[in-house]
Amino acid sequence: xxxxxxxxxxxxxxxxxxxxxxxxxxxxxxxxxxxxxxxxxxxxxxxxxxxxxxxxxxxxxxxxxxxxxxxxxxxxxxxxxxxxxxxxxxxxxxxxxxxxxxxxxxxxxxxxxxxxxxxxxxxxxxxxxxxxxxxxxxxxxxxxxxxxxxxxxxxxxxxxxxxxxxxxxxxxxxxxxxxxxxxxxxxxxxxxxxxxxxxxxxxxxxxxxxxxxxxxxxxxxxxxxxxxxxxxxxxxxxxxxxxxxxxxxxxxxxxxxxxxxxxxxxxxxxxxxxxxxxxxxxxxxxxxxxxxxxxxxxxxxxx
Numbered sequence: 001x002x003x004x005x006x007x008x009x010x011x012x013x014x015x016x017x018x019x020x021x022x023x024x025x026x027x028x029x030x031x032x033x034x035x036x037x038x039x040x041x042x043x044x045x046x047x048x049x050x051x052x053x054x055x056x057x058x059x060x061x062x063x064x065x066x067x068x069x070x071x072x073x074x075x076x077x078x079x080x081x082x083x084x085x086x087x088x089x090x091x092x093x094x095x096x097x098x099x100x101x102x103x104x105x106x107x108x109x110x111x112x113x114x115x116x117x118x119x120x121x122x123x124x125x126x127x128x129x130x131x132x133x134x135x136x137x138x139x140x141x142x143x144x145x146x147x148x149x150x151x152x153x154x155x156x157x158x159x160x161x162x163x164x165x166x167x168x169x170x171x172x173x174x175x176x177x178x179x180x181x182x183x184x185x186x187x188x189x190x191x192x193x194x195x196x197x198x199x200x201x202x203x204x205x206x207x208x209x210x211x212x213x214x215x216x217x218x219x220x221x222x223x224x225x226x227x228x229x230x231x232x233x234x235x236x237x238x239x240x241x242x243x244x245x246x247x248x249x250x251x252x253x254x255x256x257x258x259x260x261x262x263x264x265x266x267x268x269x270x271x272x273x274x275x276x277x278x279x280x281x282x283x284x285x286x287x288x289x290x291x292x293x294x295x296x297x298x299x300x301x302x303x
Contacts, residue, residue, distance in 0.1 A: 091145040
C-alpha cells in the first residue's frame with residue numbers, strides 16, 4: 001500500500017492538470033520530435049506515452065519527426081561522410097535514398113509504438129496527398145542537392161486523419177513541381193504544418209533546456225518570450241548558433257497564427273506533460289504578446 005500522502009499528491013497532480021485539459025480539449029497540438037530523445041529507448045517511450053496521453057485526454061496531437069542522427073549513421077555505414085552547409089545536410093541522390101529509407105523506418109516505428117499504447121496512428125510523409133510542396137533550397141547561392149524549401153502545406157490529409165481519430169505521424173519529405181522527392185529540415189516542416197492546420201501549440205523537443213539570455217548561465221533561462229523581446233534578443237546578439245534558426249522558426253509560426261510555441265528539453269522525462277499540464281512548466285514558451293499569458297506565467301523580465 002502506498003502512503004496516503006503519496007496518494008493525495010497524485011490526486012493533486014490530476015486536479016492541477018484539469019484546467020489545462022479543459023483549455024486545450026479538442027485543440028490541435030504539433031510535437032516536433034527529434035534530437036537525443038529519439039536515440040534513447042527509454043526517452044523515446046516516454047515521449048510516445050506523453051503524446052498518447054495528450055490524445056486520450058482530448059487533445060489532437062500531430063507528430064512531425066526528424067531522424068538526422070540516424071541518417072548520418074547509415075550514410076557512414078555506406079562509406080560516405082555527411083557534409084553540412086549552415087546546418088543543412090548536402091543531399092545527393094544516394095543520400096536522398098538513404099534519408100527516405102531511414103525516415104520511413106523511424107516513422108513506422110513511432111506508429112507501432114502509439115498503436116501498442118492503444119491509440120490509432122497513421123504514418124505519412126509530405127509526399128502523401130502532396131501534403132508538403134517544396135522548391136529547391138539554396139544556401140547563399142550554393143546548390144546543396146535534394147534539400148527542399150517549403151512552398152505549401154495542404155492540410156486536407158492531415159485533417160482527415162484527425163477527424164477520423166488518428167494521430168498523424170509525419171516524415172519531413174516533400175515533392176517539388178516535377179514530383180521529385182526532397183529532404184526537409186524537420187523544424188521547418190513542423191512550423192509549416194502547425195501553421196497550415198491552425199495549431200494551438202507547437203512543441204519542439206530539443207537537446208537544450210530553452211532560450212537563455214546568457215547560455216553560460218543556467219539561471220538566465222527565459223520561461224516566456226514575447227515576439228518583441230525575441231526580436232530584441234536577436235538584434236542584440238544574445239541568440240546564436242543552432243538556436244538562432246530555431247527561434248526564427250518559432251517566431252514565424254507565432255506570427256502566422258500558432259498561439260504559442262514551446263522549446264523543451266526532450267532529454268527530460270515527460271517534458272511534454274510537465275509543460276502542458278502543470279503550473280511549473282519548463283523550457284521557453286514563445287507567444288505573440290503578454291495579453292495571452294496564462295495565470296501561472298510571468299512576463300519576461302526586462303534586461
